[in-house]
Amino acid sequence: MAKIQVSTKINNENVEYLCEPHDTMLDVLRNQLELTGSKESCGSGDCGSCSIILDGELVCSCLMLAAEAEGSNLETIEGMSEGGKLHALQQKFLEKAALQCGICTPGFLMASKALLDHNPSPTETEVRFWLAGNLCRCTGYDKIVKAVLEVAEDMKETA
């Protein structure tokens, strides 16, 4: 069967790939493009560990066909740090120990980034609602929520 050719932009780089019609975006990211930061945990949109940002919106890459990415702009966890310097959220997650096993962390970071992109000064309630689509079985969420709130606070001070 003929493969589908897709031209898209991932982390500000033009990327072309061939995919099967049934490949999910997550399949292509991980298995073809070797961008294995996005994780597959549930594969059904419940856990958020495959979260990426598609044309500015937070989505589950497991619930998107790779063919749908034609002409889009994708951000994955691999594009979060710049020039070897961690993003403020990544740095704060480390400082606050907002992770344990780390499987959910890329998804949480992408979701947190999308939140702060849309709403730079969220309330705690807003953070908790926004991150409700990301499951973590280790941390109990408190440290993650606090890390995001602190980054928002830091951003205000430096703005």
Place this chain on the structure above:
Amino acid sequence: MSDTQYLAASTIEEAVNAHSKADGSARFLAGGTDLLVQIKSGIRKPNLVIDVKKIVELNSIEEISENEFVIGASVSGVNLNRNKKFSKLWPGVLEAFRLIGSEQIQGRASLGGNICNGSPAGDSVPALIAAGCMALIAGPNGKREIPIEEFHIGPGKTVLNNGEMLVSLKFPKREIHSSDTYLRMTPRTEMDIAVVGCGVNITFENNVCTAARVSLGAVAPTPLLIKEASKIMIGSDLNSEILDKVSKICMDSCDPIDDKRGTIDYRTKVAGVLFKRATLTTINRIKGN
């Protein structure tokens, strides 16, 4: 899903033709948050998946005249939420749609998909029925419009024939002194499936109700329009006696299933309670409280 083909249609005609030719084995893809899960789990095995998100009519939010909206079937929750005027005129429809899934799901899931998936518990449907929406459908034999309460014929079953697609939802022109509310009961507070859902849409001016539509979800094989409720509410001041009476009618209209999320008795009782709460909330919204 290994035999599935993918087509990104750019016009309604292209999508409808492809669907017709596939002879029942094609599915339209909007947000994919139901369809991809169904394909992965083997519930559906379409030979052709037709992506409709690039079709202008499906992807647009239009105010065709003052306070009169047409919402494309593939518009996502995130996008509808950004339209401040729509949110103000139809808070019940918006809150129903926004209850569906997480932020990740909201970024993709579409209003049309929630309708076409055909779940008796789909959250947006009772709110759309209460709103009095028309479903605009395109197919091989042209276009047709039906009231949204006639769209579902059973769990997972809709009136769409082979080749037909839901294009958009046409809202009635919003009158002043009107508002709507959607409430649902779920075992968990968020991201759960409704045990009962209730949409109420009212016009209430000088303490008289001049228009009312009530709809219930998850209490019958399809979402219900409670026609009897409108008859009693319209012309009244919506006092507690009236609300008790309509609450009873809501309960009598229920024909739910017994399952792990709610018994028949429980769902029936909650339907009456949600009707009252949704009505009081709507009155408060109209009064600006």
